[in-house]
Amino acid sequence: MRSLIMFLWKQRFFLVFLILEIISILLIVSNNSYQRSKFISASNGFTGNILSFYDNYISYFNLKEVNNQLVEENVRLRNELKSSYLKLDSTTGEVFDSIYFQHYKYISGKVISNSFQKRNNYLILSKGRKQGVYNEMGVLSQNGILGIVNSVSDNFCSVISMLHSKTAVDAKVVRSGYTGTITWDGKNYRIGQLENIPSHVEVHVGDSVITSGNSSIFPEGILLGKVLTAKKQSGKGFYDIQILFYVDYNKTENAYLIYNLMKKEEDKIMEGVENEQ
Amino acid sequence: MNNEIIKNIVRFILLLIAQIFVFNKINLGGYFNPYVYLMFIVLLPFETPRWLLLLSSFSLGFLVDIFTGSLGMNAATATFVAFLRPSISSLLLPKRDKDSGILPGINFMGLPTFTLYTALIVFIHHFLLFFLESFRLSELGNIIFRVILSSFLTTLLIVILEMIFTSTKKR
Numbered sequence: 001m002r003s004l005i006m007f008l009w010k011q012r013f014f015l016v017f018l019i020l021e022i023i024s025i026l027l028i029v030s031n032n033s034y035q036r037s038k039f040i041s042a043s044n045g046f047t048g049n050i051l052s053f054y055d056n057y058i059s060y061f062n063l064k065e066v067n068n069q070l071v072e073e074n075v076r077l078r079n080e081l082k083s084s085y086l087k088l089d090s091t092t093g094e095v096f097d098s099i100y101f102q103h104y105k106y107i108s109g110k111v112i113s114n115s116f117q118k119r120n121n122y123l124i125l126s127k128g129r130k131q132g133v134y135n136e137m138g139v140l141s142q143n144g145i146l147g148i149v150n151s152v153s154d155n156f157c158s159v160i161s162m163l164h165s166k167t168a169v170d171a172k173v174v175r176s177g178y179t180g181t182i183t184w185d186g187k188n189y190r191i192g193q194l195e196n197i198p199s200h201v202e203v204h205v206g207d208s209v210i211t212s213g214n215s216s217i218f219p220e221g222i223l224l225g226k227v228l229t230a231k232k233q234s235g236k237g238f239y240d241i242q243i244l245f246y247v248d249y250n251k252t253e254n255a256y257l258i259y260n261l262m263k264k265e266e267d268k269i270m271e272g273v274e275n276e277q
Numbered sequence: 278m279n280n281e282i283i284k285n286i287v288r289f290i291l292l293l294i295a296q297i298f299v300f301n302k303i304n305l306g307g308y309f310n311p312y313v314y315l316m317f318i319v320l321l322p323f324e325t326p327r328w329l330l331l332l333s334s335f336s337l338g339f340l341v342d343i344f345t346g347s348l349g350m351n352a353a354t355a356t357f358v359a360f361l362r363p364s365i366s367s368l369l370l371p372k373r374d375k376d377s378g379i380l381p382g383i384n385f386m387g388l389p390t391f392t393l394y395t396a397l398i399v400f401i402h403h404f405l406l407f408f409l410e411s412f413r414l415s416e417l418g419n420i421i422f423r424v425i426l427s428s429f430l431t432t433l434l435i436v437i438l439e440m441i442f443t444s445t446k447k448r
Contacts, residue, residue: 016331
Protein backbone atom coordinates (compact mmCIF):
# COMPACT_ATOMS: atom_id res chain seq x y z
CA MET A 1 0.00 0.00 0.00
CA ARG A 2 2.75 2.35 1.00
CA SER A 3 4.72 1.67 -2.12
CA LEU A 4 1.60 2.25 -4.19
CA ILE A 5 1.13 5.67 -2.64
CA MET A 6 4.83 6.38 -3.17
CA PHE A 7 4.46 5.38 -6.80
CA LEU A 8 1.40 7.60 -7.30
CA TRP A 9 3.17 10.50 -5.61
CA LYS A 10 6.15 10.10 -7.93
CA GLN A 11 3.85 10.12 -10.92
CA ARG A 12 1.71 13.01 -9.71
CA PHE A 13 2.62 15.23 -12.68
CA PHE A 14 1.35 12.61 -15.07
CA LEU A 15 -1.74 11.96 -12.95
CA VAL A 16 -2.74 15.63 -12.88
CA PHE A 17 -2.20 15.72 -16.63
CA LEU A 18 -4.37 12.65 -17.11
CA ILE A 19 -7.19 14.00 -14.95
CA LEU A 20 -7.24 17.37 -16.75
CA GLU A 21 -7.22 15.71 -20.16
CA ILE A 22 -10.09 13.44 -19.17
CA ILE A 23 -12.10 16.47 -18.00
CA SER A 24 -11.47 18.26 -21.30
CA ILE A 25 -12.40 15.25 -23.38
CA LEU A 26 -15.62 14.81 -21.40
CA LEU A 27 -16.35 18.47 -22.09
CA ILE A 28 -15.72 18.04 -25.81
CA VAL A 29 -17.94 14.98 -25.98
CA SER A 30 -20.79 16.56 -24.03
CA ASN A 31 -20.50 19.71 -26.13
CA ASN A 32 -20.71 17.69 -29.32
CA SER A 33 -24.12 16.36 -28.50
CA TYR A 34 -26.75 18.50 -30.09
CA GLN A 35 -28.10 19.94 -26.87
CA ARG A 36 -25.45 21.47 -24.70
CA SER A 37 -25.12 20.76 -21.02
CA LYS A 38 -26.97 22.80 -18.40
CA PHE A 39 -23.74 24.18 -16.97
CA ILE A 40 -22.70 25.93 -20.15
CA SER A 41 -26.17 27.17 -20.80
CA ALA A 42 -26.06 28.88 -17.41
CA SER A 43 -22.64 30.36 -17.96
CA ASN A 44 -23.93 31.80 -21.21
CA GLY A 45 -25.58 34.50 -19.13
CA PHE A 46 -22.20 35.54 -17.78
CA THR A 47 -20.25 35.36 -21.03
CA GLY A 48 -23.21 36.82 -22.90
CA ASN A 49 -23.17 39.94 -20.76
CA ILE A 50 -19.46 40.47 -21.32
CA LEU A 51 -19.76 39.93 -25.06
CA SER A 52 -22.74 42.27 -25.41
CA PHE A 53 -20.84 44.96 -23.50
CA TYR A 54 -18.05 44.64 -26.07
CA ASP A 55 -20.50 44.57 -28.97
CA ASN A 56 -22.12 47.79 -27.76
CA TYR A 57 -18.93 49.62 -28.70
CA ILE A 58 -17.87 47.67 -31.75
CA SER A 59 -21.28 47.86 -33.46
CA TYR A 60 -20.91 51.62 -34.02
CA PHE A 61 -18.24 51.02 -36.61
CA ASN A 62 -20.61 49.07 -38.81
CA LEU A 63 -23.63 51.34 -38.43
CA LYS A 64 -23.42 52.73 -41.93
CA GLU A 65 -23.30 49.38 -43.61
CA VAL A 66 -26.01 47.90 -41.41
CA ASN A 67 -28.23 50.86 -42.22
CA ASN A 68 -27.71 50.29 -45.92
CA GLN A 69 -28.64 46.64 -45.53
CA LEU A 70 -31.78 47.53 -43.61
CA VAL A 71 -32.80 50.13 -46.20
CA GLU A 72 -32.37 47.54 -48.91
CA GLU A 73 -34.51 45.13 -46.97
CA ASN A 74 -37.16 47.77 -46.37
CA VAL A 75 -37.30 48.49 -50.09
CA ARG A 76 -37.72 44.80 -50.83
CA LEU A 77 -40.47 44.41 -48.25
CA ARG A 78 -42.21 47.57 -49.43
CA ASN A 79 -42.23 46.12 -52.92
CA GLU A 80 -44.18 43.18 -51.61
CA LEU A 81 -46.81 45.31 -49.91
CA LYS A 82 -50.32 45.04 -51.17
CA SER A 83 -50.46 48.78 -51.76
CA SER A 84 -47.62 48.62 -54.26
CA TYR A 85 -49.55 46.29 -56.54
CA LEU A 86 -52.04 47.61 -59.04
CA LYS A 87 -55.25 45.69 -59.17
CA LEU A 88 -55.82 44.85 -62.85
CA ASP A 89 -58.61 42.31 -62.67
CA SER A 90 -61.58 43.28 -60.57
CA THR A 91 -62.94 39.73 -60.50
CA THR A 92 -60.02 38.16 -58.59
CA GLY A 93 -61.21 36.55 -55.40
CA GLU A 94 -60.32 38.04 -52.09
CA VAL A 95 -58.04 36.37 -49.63
CA PHE A 96 -59.76 35.39 -46.41
CA ASP A 97 -57.78 35.19 -43.24
CA SER A 98 -59.50 31.95 -42.36
CA ILE A 99 -57.67 30.29 -45.24
CA TYR A 100 -54.26 31.66 -44.43
CA PHE A 101 -53.21 30.70 -40.97
CA GLN A 102 -50.05 32.32 -39.74
CA HIS A 103 -47.35 29.68 -39.57
CA TYR A 104 -44.20 31.59 -38.66
CA LYS A 105 -43.49 34.77 -36.79
CA TYR A 106 -40.13 36.48 -36.42
CA ILE A 107 -38.22 37.74 -33.42
CA SER A 108 -35.42 40.18 -34.12
CA GLY A 109 -32.10 39.64 -32.40
CA LYS A 110 -28.65 41.11 -32.37
CA VAL A 111 -25.48 39.13 -33.03
CA ILE A 112 -23.11 39.85 -30.15
CA SER A 113 -20.48 37.26 -30.95
CA ASN A 114 -19.71 35.55 -34.19
CA SER A 115 -16.98 33.35 -35.60
CA PHE A 116 -16.49 32.19 -39.15
CA GLN A 117 -12.87 31.14 -39.45
CA LYS A 118 -13.01 27.89 -37.46
CA ARG A 119 -14.16 24.50 -38.62
CA ASN A 120 -17.14 24.64 -36.24
CA ASN A 121 -18.55 28.09 -35.74
CA TYR A 122 -21.09 29.51 -33.31
CA LEU A 123 -22.95 32.78 -32.91
CA ILE A 124 -24.38 34.29 -29.75
CA LEU A 125 -27.55 36.40 -29.98
CA SER A 126 -28.95 38.78 -27.40
CA LYS A 127 -32.37 37.16 -27.19
CA GLY A 128 -33.24 34.32 -24.85
CA ARG A 129 -35.92 32.31 -23.14
CA LYS A 130 -37.61 35.41 -21.75
CA GLN A 131 -38.14 36.72 -25.28
CA GLY A 132 -39.59 33.41 -26.48
CA VAL A 133 -36.51 31.72 -27.91
CA TYR A 134 -36.45 27.92 -27.75
CA ASN A 135 -34.03 25.21 -28.87
CA GLU A 136 -33.78 24.32 -32.57
CA MET A 137 -35.17 27.62 -33.77
CA GLY A 138 -34.03 28.69 -37.22
CA VAL A 139 -32.04 31.91 -37.46
CA LEU A 140 -31.96 34.17 -40.53
CA SER A 141 -30.11 37.31 -41.49
CA GLN A 142 -31.26 39.85 -44.08
CA ASN A 143 -30.05 37.68 -46.91
CA GLY A 144 -29.97 34.06 -45.90
CA ILE A 145 -29.62 31.50 -43.15
CA LEU A 146 -27.35 32.04 -40.15
CA GLY A 147 -27.94 28.78 -38.31
CA ILE A 148 -29.95 26.90 -35.72
CA VAL A 149 -30.32 27.68 -32.00
CA ASN A 150 -28.62 25.04 -29.84
CA SER A 151 -28.73 26.43 -26.33
CA VAL A 152 -30.80 29.08 -24.59
CA SER A 153 -30.30 31.02 -21.37
CA ASP A 154 -32.60 33.70 -19.94
CA ASN A 155 -31.44 36.56 -22.16
CA PHE A 156 -29.06 34.98 -24.64
CA CYS A 157 -28.93 32.06 -27.00
CA SER A 158 -26.11 30.36 -28.87
CA VAL A 159 -26.53 29.35 -32.47
CA ILE A 160 -24.78 26.63 -34.46
CA SER A 161 -23.66 28.54 -37.53
CA MET A 162 -24.27 27.41 -41.10
CA LEU A 163 -20.45 27.15 -41.03
CA HIS A 164 -20.38 24.03 -38.84
CA SER A 165 -19.55 20.43 -39.67
CA LYS A 166 -22.87 19.23 -38.23
CA THR A 167 -25.14 21.71 -40.00
CA ALA A 168 -27.16 20.37 -42.93
CA VAL A 169 -29.97 22.45 -44.40
CA ASP A 170 -32.53 21.10 -46.85
CA ALA A 171 -32.44 23.15 -50.01
CA LYS A 172 -33.68 23.07 -53.56
CA VAL A 173 -32.57 24.44 -56.89
CA VAL A 174 -35.26 26.85 -58.07
CA ARG A 175 -35.06 26.01 -61.78
CA SER A 176 -35.50 22.25 -61.50
CA GLY A 177 -37.16 21.93 -58.09
CA TYR A 178 -34.84 19.08 -57.04
CA THR A 179 -33.97 19.00 -53.36
CA GLY A 180 -30.61 18.37 -51.75
CA THR A 181 -28.67 19.21 -48.62
CA ILE A 182 -26.35 22.14 -48.04
CA THR A 183 -23.25 21.51 -45.93
CA TRP A 184 -19.96 23.31 -45.41
CA ASP A 185 -16.56 21.69 -45.99
CA GLY A 186 -14.59 24.10 -43.79
CA LYS A 187 -12.51 25.68 -46.52
CA ASN A 188 -13.97 29.00 -47.66
CA TYR A 189 -16.57 30.73 -45.53
CA ARG A 190 -18.31 32.18 -48.60
CA ILE A 191 -18.79 28.82 -50.32
CA GLY A 192 -21.02 25.89 -49.36
CA GLN A 193 -21.69 22.50 -50.92
CA LEU A 194 -25.01 21.26 -52.24
CA GLU A 195 -25.25 17.48 -52.12
CA ASN A 196 -27.63 14.81 -53.34
CA ILE A 197 -28.73 16.47 -56.58
CA PRO A 198 -28.95 13.61 -59.09
CA SER A 199 -26.73 14.03 -62.14
CA HIS A 200 -29.51 13.64 -64.71
CA VAL A 201 -30.97 17.00 -63.66
CA GLU A 202 -29.78 20.08 -65.49
CA VAL A 203 -28.02 22.49 -63.16
CA HIS A 204 -26.69 25.78 -64.50
CA VAL A 205 -24.15 28.14 -63.04
CA GLY A 206 -26.02 31.04 -61.44
CA ASP A 207 -29.13 29.05 -60.52
CA SER A 208 -30.70 30.24 -57.28
CA VAL A 209 -30.85 27.89 -54.32
CA ILE A 210 -33.64 28.28 -51.73
CA THR A 211 -34.77 26.41 -48.63
CA SER A 212 -37.06 23.52 -49.42
CA GLY A 213 -39.34 23.77 -46.40
CA ASN A 214 -38.97 20.06 -45.67
CA SER A 215 -38.13 20.66 -42.05
CA SER A 216 -40.06 22.47 -39.36
CA ILE A 217 -37.12 24.81 -38.76
CA PHE A 218 -37.04 26.95 -41.89
CA PRO A 219 -40.01 28.03 -44.02
CA GLU A 220 -39.88 27.42 -47.75
CA GLY A 221 -38.34 29.86 -50.18
CA ILE A 222 -35.61 31.61 -48.23
CA LEU A 223 -32.89 32.59 -50.67
CA LEU A 224 -29.62 30.90 -49.72
CA GLY A 225 -27.20 31.44 -52.57
CA LYS A 226 -26.43 30.72 -56.16
CA VAL A 227 -24.67 27.89 -57.95
CA LEU A 228 -21.00 28.69 -58.50
CA THR A 229 -19.83 25.47 -60.14
CA ALA A 230 -21.59 22.19 -60.87
CA LYS A 231 -19.51 19.15 -61.76
CA LYS A 232 -20.76 15.67 -62.51
CA GLN A 233 -18.82 13.21 -60.38
CA SER A 234 -17.62 10.20 -62.34
CA GLY A 235 -18.94 6.93 -60.99
CA LYS A 236 -21.48 8.57 -58.72
CA GLY A 237 -25.04 9.49 -59.49
CA PHE A 238 -24.78 12.92 -57.95
CA TYR A 239 -23.45 16.36 -58.75
CA ASP A 240 -20.62 18.09 -56.92
CA ILE A 241 -22.12 21.59 -56.58
CA GLN A 242 -20.44 24.60 -54.98
CA ILE A 243 -22.75 27.43 -54.00
CA LEU A 244 -21.96 31.03 -53.08
CA PHE A 245 -23.75 32.07 -49.89
CA TYR A 246 -25.55 35.40 -50.08
CA VAL A 247 -24.79 35.88 -46.39
CA ASP A 248 -21.36 37.23 -45.62
CA TYR A 249 -20.71 35.43 -42.33
CA ASN A 250 -17.97 37.92 -41.60
CA LYS A 251 -20.51 40.76 -41.44
CA THR A 252 -23.49 39.72 -39.40
CA GLU A 253 -25.15 42.26 -37.15
CA ASN A 254 -28.88 41.62 -37.07
CA ALA A 255 -30.67 38.32 -36.97
CA TYR A 256 -34.24 37.08 -37.20
CA LEU A 257 -35.30 34.09 -35.16
CA ILE A 258 -38.08 32.06 -36.71
CA TYR A 259 -40.84 31.22 -34.25
CA ASN A 260 -42.81 28.29 -35.60
CA LEU A 261 -46.39 28.67 -34.38
CA MET A 262 -47.25 25.09 -35.30
CA LYS A 263 -44.11 23.44 -33.97
CA LYS A 264 -45.94 21.43 -31.31
CA GLU A 265 -48.31 20.00 -33.86
CA GLU A 266 -45.51 19.16 -36.29
CA ASP A 267 -43.38 17.59 -33.58
CA LYS A 268 -46.28 15.41 -32.50
CA ILE A 269 -46.71 14.10 -36.03
CA MET A 270 -42.97 13.50 -36.38
CA GLU A 271 -42.93 11.63 -33.08
CA GLY A 272 -45.65 9.36 -34.36
CA VAL A 273 -43.70 8.70 -37.54
CA GLU A 274 -40.54 7.94 -35.64
CA ASN A 275 -42.32 5.60 -33.25
CA GLU A 276 -43.63 3.55 -36.14
CA GLN A 277 -40.15 3.16 -37.58
CA MET B 278 9.51 35.68 -6.77
CA ASN B 279 6.32 37.36 -5.57
CA ASN B 280 6.77 39.93 -8.28
CA GLU B 281 7.02 37.11 -10.80
CA ILE B 282 3.71 35.58 -9.63
CA ILE B 283 1.84 38.88 -10.01
CA LYS B 284 3.39 39.40 -13.43
CA ASN B 285 2.16 36.01 -14.56
CA ILE B 286 -1.34 36.57 -13.22
CA VAL B 287 -1.54 39.91 -15.06
CA ARG B 288 -0.22 38.24 -18.21
CA PHE B 289 -2.87 35.51 -17.85
CA ILE B 290 -5.68 38.08 -17.72
CA LEU B 291 -4.33 40.36 -20.47
CA LEU B 292 -3.71 37.47 -22.87
CA LEU B 293 -7.18 36.07 -22.20
CA ILE B 294 -8.80 39.44 -22.99
CA ALA B 295 -6.60 39.95 -26.06
CA GLN B 296 -7.39 36.45 -27.32
CA ILE B 297 -11.14 36.87 -26.97
CA PHE B 298 -11.55 40.41 -28.27
CA VAL B 299 -8.67 40.82 -30.70
CA PHE B 300 -7.12 37.60 -31.96
CA ASN B 301 -10.37 35.65 -32.25
CA LYS B 302 -11.62 38.38 -34.59
CA ILE B 303 -8.63 38.36 -36.93
CA ASN B 304 -9.70 37.63 -40.46
CA LEU B 305 -7.24 36.90 -43.22
CA GLY B 306 -9.12 34.85 -45.74
CA GLY B 307 -10.54 32.65 -43.01
CA TYR B 308 -7.37 30.55 -42.88
CA PHE B 309 -5.45 32.25 -40.10
CA ASN B 310 -6.54 31.69 -36.50
CA PRO B 311 -3.78 32.86 -34.19
CA TYR B 312 -3.92 31.56 -30.62
CA VAL B 313 -1.65 34.07 -28.96
CA TYR B 314 -2.80 33.10 -25.45
CA LEU B 315 -0.18 30.31 -25.73
CA MET B 316 2.35 33.04 -24.89
CA PHE B 317 1.35 32.55 -21.27
CA ILE B 318 2.42 28.89 -21.36
CA VAL B 319 5.58 29.80 -23.26
CA LEU B 320 6.64 32.44 -20.74
CA LEU B 321 5.86 30.68 -17.43
CA PRO B 322 9.11 30.44 -15.41
CA PHE B 323 11.00 27.15 -15.75
CA GLU B 324 10.84 26.51 -12.02
CA THR B 325 7.03 26.71 -11.91
CA PRO B 326 5.74 23.59 -10.14
CA ARG B 327 4.55 21.20 -12.80
CA TRP B 328 1.06 20.82 -11.34
CA LEU B 329 0.66 24.61 -11.43
CA LEU B 330 1.90 24.67 -15.03
CA LEU B 331 -0.77 22.12 -15.98
CA LEU B 332 -3.55 23.66 -13.94
CA SER B 333 -3.00 27.24 -15.11
CA SER B 334 -2.74 26.17 -18.76
CA PHE B 335 -5.90 24.14 -18.41
CA SER B 336 -7.84 27.03 -16.89
CA LEU B 337 -6.63 29.49 -19.52
CA GLY B 338 -7.63 27.11 -22.30
CA PHE B 339 -10.96 26.49 -20.61
CA LEU B 340 -11.72 30.23 -20.34
CA VAL B 341 -10.84 30.77 -23.99
CA ASP B 342 -13.15 27.87 -24.81
CA ILE B 343 -16.10 29.34 -22.94
CA PHE B 344 -15.90 32.50 -24.99
CA THR B 345 -15.40 30.79 -28.33
CA GLY B 346 -17.99 28.06 -27.85
CA SER B 347 -15.48 25.28 -28.61
CA LEU B 348 -15.81 23.74 -25.18
CA GLY B 349 -12.92 21.54 -24.04
CA MET B 350 -10.82 21.84 -27.19
CA ASN B 351 -8.44 24.58 -26.07
CA ALA B 352 -8.44 23.16 -22.55
CA ALA B 353 -7.31 19.75 -23.84
CA THR B 354 -4.66 21.08 -26.22
CA ALA B 355 -3.28 23.72 -23.81
CA THR B 356 -2.94 21.05 -21.11
CA PHE B 357 -1.18 18.80 -23.58
CA VAL B 358 1.46 21.36 -24.57
CA ALA B 359 1.91 22.29 -20.90
CA PHE B 360 2.62 18.61 -20.27
CA LEU B 361 5.19 18.57 -23.07
CA ARG B 362 6.81 21.89 -22.17
CA PRO B 363 9.41 20.54 -19.69
CA SER B 364 10.60 18.03 -22.32
CA ILE B 365 10.73 20.70 -25.04
CA SER B 366 12.71 23.11 -22.87
CA SER B 367 15.19 20.44 -21.73
CA LEU B 368 15.65 19.48 -25.38
CA LEU B 369 16.64 23.03 -26.32
CA LEU B 370 18.47 24.24 -23.21
CA PRO B 371 21.44 22.92 -21.26
CA LYS B 372 20.36 21.69 -17.85
CA ARG B 373 22.31 24.15 -15.71
CA ASP B 374 20.52 27.10 -17.33
CA LYS B 375 17.14 25.95 -16.20
CA ASP B 376 18.12 25.49 -12.58
CA SER B 377 19.57 28.92 -12.04
CA GLY B 378 16.30 30.84 -12.03
CA ILE B 379 16.35 31.77 -15.68
CA LEU B 380 13.11 32.90 -17.30
CA PRO B 381 12.03 31.93 -20.79
CA GLY B 382 12.47 34.90 -23.11
CA ILE B 383 14.67 36.49 -25.71
CA ASN B 384 16.93 38.03 -23.06
CA PHE B 385 18.10 34.70 -21.70
CA MET B 386 17.55 32.27 -24.52
CA GLY B 387 18.48 34.37 -27.53
CA LEU B 388 16.19 35.04 -30.47
CA PRO B 389 16.74 31.80 -32.49
CA THR B 390 16.28 29.44 -29.53
CA PHE B 391 13.28 31.34 -28.23
CA THR B 392 11.64 31.31 -31.67
CA LEU B 393 12.24 27.60 -32.09
CA TYR B 394 10.96 26.88 -28.57
CA THR B 395 7.80 28.95 -29.21
CA ALA B 396 7.26 27.50 -32.66
CA LEU B 397 7.42 23.92 -31.34
CA ILE B 398 4.81 24.57 -28.65
CA VAL B 399 2.58 26.51 -31.05
CA PHE B 400 2.80 23.95 -33.83
CA ILE B 401 1.93 20.98 -31.59
CA HIS B 402 -0.98 22.94 -30.09
CA HIS B 403 -2.39 24.08 -33.44
CA PHE B 404 -2.07 20.67 -35.03
CA LEU B 405 -3.98 18.99 -32.20
CA LEU B 406 -6.56 21.76 -31.96
CA PHE B 407 -7.44 21.92 -35.66
CA PHE B 408 -7.50 18.16 -35.87
CA LEU B 409 -9.81 17.88 -32.85
CA GLU B 410 -12.00 20.57 -34.35
CA SER B 411 -12.72 18.80 -37.61
CA PHE B 412 -12.00 15.20 -36.50
CA ARG B 413 -11.95 13.92 -40.06
CA LEU B 414 -9.02 12.30 -41.84
CA SER B 415 -10.52 13.29 -45.18
CA GLU B 416 -9.81 16.94 -44.40
CA LEU B 417 -6.17 16.30 -43.44
CA GLY B 418 -4.72 18.33 -46.32
CA ASN B 419 -6.84 21.33 -45.49
CA ILE B 420 -6.03 20.99 -41.78
CA ILE B 421 -2.27 20.86 -42.34
CA PHE B 422 -2.46 23.91 -44.60
CA ARG B 423 -4.31 25.87 -41.92
CA VAL B 424 -2.02 24.59 -39.14
CA ILE B 425 1.08 25.80 -40.99
CA LEU B 426 -0.36 29.24 -41.78
CA SER B 427 -1.79 29.80 -38.30
CA SER B 428 1.29 28.46 -36.46
CA PHE B 429 3.44 30.83 -38.47
CA LEU B 430 1.23 33.79 -37.58
CA THR B 431 0.94 32.87 -33.88
CA THR B 432 4.71 32.37 -33.52
CA LEU B 433 5.38 35.65 -35.28
CA LEU B 434 2.95 37.53 -33.03
CA ILE B 435 4.35 35.98 -29.84
CA VAL B 436 7.96 36.76 -30.82
CA ILE B 437 7.04 40.34 -31.77
CA LEU B 438 5.16 40.86 -28.50
CA GLU B 439 8.08 39.43 -26.56
CA MET B 440 10.50 41.75 -28.40
CA ILE B 441 8.33 44.78 -27.61
CA PHE B 442 8.12 43.93 -23.93
CA THR B 443 11.79 43.06 -23.46
CA SER B 444 12.94 46.22 -25.21
CA THR B 445 10.84 48.41 -22.92
CA LYS B 446 12.27 46.57 -19.92
CA LYS B 447 15.84 47.44 -20.92
CA ARG B 448 15.09 51.16 -20.99
